[in-house]
Amino acid sequence: MAGTAATGAVCITGCSWRNSSRWEFLSNAQAETLAALADQIIPEDDFPSASQAGVVVYIDRQLMGPYRRHRGAYQGGIESADQISRKFCGVALAQARPTMRQEVVSALAERFREFFEMVREHTMEGYYGSPRHGGNRDAVSWRMLGLKEPPLRGRAHYDLSKGRGS
Amino acid sequence: MKRVFFHVALAAGILILCAAGAIGGATYYYTSQRGAGCAGCHEMADYVGAVHASSHRSVGCFDCHSTGWAAKLRHTAVHLSGRTPEAIRLRDVDVVEMTAKCQSCHQREYATWRAGPHSATYAQIFTNAQQNATRRLMDDCFRCHGMQFSGSIGDIVQPQSLNGPWRIVRAGLASEPTMPCQACHWIHREGLPVSKPVARFSVAGAADGESLAFFDRREQMHFAIAELPLPQIFDRARPVNVSPDQRQALCYQCHAPRQPDAESAAARNNWGAQAGSGDDRTPLGVHEGISCFTCHSGHGESTRASCATCHPVMSDCGLAVEKMDTTYANPASKHNIHWVKCQDCHTHGVPRSMHRGSEFVKPIQWNER
Incomplete structure (x- = not known):
C-alpha cells in the first residue's frame, strides 16, 4: 500500500523534484553546449549534423551507463568550453555565432586536448554506431555511406535429415 | 485493546484514502494530457515527442500502452533506481497486448491479417514438425518470426534437436502471432494522421505504404520502406x-x-x-x-x-x-x-x-x- 502511495505521489509530481532537464544526465544548458561542440566536429551538409543525428542523446544515455566514469570529465569540459566562449565572444558556446564557434572549439582542443579527443571519439561513435544506442537517428550515416541496412539475407535451404545440405 | 485496534484501523484507512487519491490523481494527470504527463519523466520525453509528431498523434499513450498497477510500479522502480534502459522498448507481453488494441480501430485490416498466413502463431511456426525435423532451430528464425521476443530460441521452443515432439516453453505465447502489426508497421512513425479513402481499392489498389517499416531485431528499431x-x-x-x-x-x-x-x-x-x-x-x-x-x-x-x-x-x-x-x-x-x-x-x-x-x-x- 505504501508502495502504491509512493507510486502515485511520484507520478503526480512528474518527478520534477529529481531532474527538470529533458536529458537523463546533462542539464539543458550542458546539452546545448555539447551539441554546439559536436556540430563543429560533424557539421551539417547534405546530411544532418552530429546533434541533428542524435549524438547528444547517445552521449547522454551512455553517461547513465557505461560512460559513468566520464561524467566528471564532461561536466568540467563543458564548463571550460563555455568559459572559453565567454572570454572570446561574451556568451556561452551555444549562443556564439557560427563563425566564432570554430575558434572557440579550436582553443578548447588546444587547451583541453584530452577532453576534446574524448568528445570527438564519442561523437563518431554516436554518429556512425547503431541507432539503437540513441545516435545515428534513422540510420542517417549508414545511408550517407550507402550501406544497405538492414541487409537482405535469404535463408539457406538445407535438409539435415538427409545428412547433407540441399 | 479496542483503542489500539481503533488506531490501527484509522491509520490503515488514512493510508488507503491517501493511496487512492494519489493513484487516482496520477491516472488523471497522465490520461488527461494525451501523454504530456508521461513526458514529465525525462526518459519518456523523446518517445512522447515522437508520438506527437506521428500519424497516431490523436491517440493517447494509454489508449495503447498498459496502465496497470504492475506497469506503474515497474516504471517507478526503474525511474527511481536510475537503471533506465538505453532504449525503452515494448516487452513481449506488451506487443501481444498492442496487437489486440490495434484491432479496436483497424478492424478490417485486423480481420484480413488474422485470416491470412502472416498471423501464424508461435506454436504453428516453432513446433512445425516438418520444419523442425529437417532444419535446425536457431536464433536467426527470430529475424522474421517472433522478432520482438526478448529471449533466445531455447527460451521459446524445446527440445533443440531434430527429434520432437516440440513444445512452446512459454505456453502463454503459443497461440499468439509471431508476426504482429509491429513487425511491418511503425506505429510511432513521423507523419500526418491517415484518413480512410472514400472507396476501397481492389487487391491491386493502394495500401498505406507510409506506415510500412521493417522491425529489425538486431537493431531493435523500425526501418521505413524508403530506407530499405x-x-x-x-x-x-x-x-x-x-x-x-x-x-x-x-x-x-x-x-x-x-x-x-x-x-x-x-x-x-x-x-x-x-x-x-x-x-x-x-x-x-x-x-x-x-x-x-x-x-x-x-x-x-x-x-x-x-x-x-x-x-x-x-x-x-x-x-x-x-x-x-x-x-x-x-x-x-x-x-x-x-x-x-x-x-x-x-x-x-x-x-x-x-x-x-x-x-x-x-x-x-x-x-x-
Whole structure:
C-alpha cells in the first residue's frame, strides 16, 4: 500500500523534484553546449549534423551507463568550453555565432586536448554506431555511406535429415 | 485493546484514502494530457515527442500502452533506481497486448491479417514438425518470426534437436502471432494522421505504404520502406526485371534471395543474388516485373481472386483462370505462379500472338496512384 502511495505521489509530481532537464544526465544548458561542440566536429551538409543525428542523446544515455566514469570529465569540459566562449565572444558556446564557434572549439582542443579527443571519439561513435544506442537517428550515416541496412539475407535451404545440405 | 485496534484501523484507512487519491490523481494527470504527463519523466520525453509528431498523434499513450498497477510500479522502480534502459522498448507481453488494441480501430485490416498466413502463431511456426525435423532451430528464425521476443530460441521452443515432439516453453505465447502489426508497421512513425479513402481499392489498389517499416531485431528499431534496399537479382546470368514498387522492399527482408554458394558457377561469374534461392519469390517468366502487391493484398495475402484483375476470367485457352490447377503454390512445380513461363504450358512452341512476355501486363506502380 505504501508502495502504491509512493507510486502515485511520484507520478503526480512528474518527478520534477529529481531532474527538470529533458536529458537523463546533462542539464539543458550542458546539452546545448555539447551539441554546439559536436556540430563543429560533424557539421551539417547534405546530411544532418552530429546533434541533428542524435549524438547528444547517445552521449547522454551512455553517461547513465557505461560512460559513468566520464561524467566528471564532461561536466568540467563543458564548463571550460563555455568559459572559453565567454572570454572570446561574451556568451556561452551555444549562443556564439557560427563563425566564432570554430575558434572557440579550436582553443578548447588546444587547451583541453584530452577532453576534446574524448568528445570527438564519442561523437563518431554516436554518429556512425547503431541507432539503437540513441545516435545515428534513422540510420542517417549508414545511408550517407550507402550501406544497405538492414541487409537482405535469404535463408539457406538445407535438409539435415538427409545428412547433407540441399 | 479496542483503542489500539481503533488506531490501527484509522491509520490503515488514512493510508488507503491517501493511496487512492494519489493513484487516482496520477491516472488523471497522465490520461488527461494525451501523454504530456508521461513526458514529465525525462526518459519518456523523446518517445512522447515522437508520438506527437506521428500519424497516431490523436491517440493517447494509454489508449495503447498498459496502465496497470504492475506497469506503474515497474516504471517507478526503474525511474527511481536510475537503471533506465538505453532504449525503452515494448516487452513481449506488451506487443501481444498492442496487437489486440490495434484491432479496436483497424478492424478490417485486423480481420484480413488474422485470416491470412502472416498471423501464424508461435506454436504453428516453432513446433512445425516438418520444419523442425529437417532444419535446425536457431536464433536467426527470430529475424522474421517472433522478432520482438526478448529471449533466445531455447527460451521459446524445446527440445533443440531434430527429434520432437516440440513444445512452446512459454505456453502463454503459443497461440499468439509471431508476426504482429509491429513487425511491418511503425506505429510511432513521423507523419500526418491517415484518413480512410472514400472507396476501397481492389487487391491491386493502394495500401498505406507510409506506415510500412521493417522491425529489425538486431537493431531493435523500425526501418521505413524508403530506407530499405530493393535487390538486384539474377536468373543465372540474366538480370531480372524487378518491379520498382518500393513496398516490396519490406517483403524482401524475409522473402529474400541469397548470394550464390562459393563454389557455384553463379559465384564464379558474379551473378549476384539468384532468383528462387533462399525464400525468394521474385516473379520470373510471364509475371516478371510485376509487384508483389499486384497479386497479394497487404494483410490477407489472398491471391486467387487477383488473377482476374489482369486476366479475363476465361483464358484464351478456354480455361477459367481462377479454377485452374496450376500447382501454383508448389515451389518445385514448373507451373508455380511465381516463375511459370509460356513454354511451361506451350511445350510445342509459343503462339506468335502470345509472344509478348511480361509486357502484356503493365503493373500499376505505387507512386502512380
